[in-house]
Amino acid sequence: MEDAVEVRRRIGASVRAEAARRGLRQLDIGLRLGVSQSAVSGRFVGRLPFSAEELVELADWFDVPVARFFEPVPGARPGGEVG
Numbered sequence: 001m002e003d004a005v006e007v008r009r010r011i012g013a014s015v016r017a018e019a020a021r022r023g024l025r026q027l028d029i030g031l032r033l034g035v036s037q038s039a040v041s042g043r044f045v046g047r048l049p050f051s052a053e054e055l056v057e058l059a060d061w062f063d064v065p066v067a068r069f070f071e072p073v074p075g076a077r078p079g080g081e082v083g
Contacts, residue, residue: 009046011055014069016044018062032061 002010019029026040033040033054042048050058050069059066 004049005046008043008049010072011050011069012044012046013073014071015050015055015058017073018058018064018068022062029058033057 015029019025026037026044030037030040039048043050043054055066055069059068062068
């Protein structure tokens with residue numbers, strides 16, 4: 001069973017991958033969510049959790065189901081890194 005950190009890392013990697021597909025930077029995500037670029041960085045690597053509201057906002061913006069963020073990212077490495 002995954003622990004909370006592993007779940008946060010998987011979600012972060014999924015959001016990061018979706019953002020990368022759209023050519024969005026951490027700053028873009030931060031502006032949309034009303035948080036700093038460093039807060040987005042922390043979310044991408046699983047140090048900080050995304051809130052449910054943030055995931056809904058991003059899913060709407062990216063036009064994907066929220067469930068997409070809970071799926072494993074092919075090629076994701078430990079720590080939420082993609083690629």
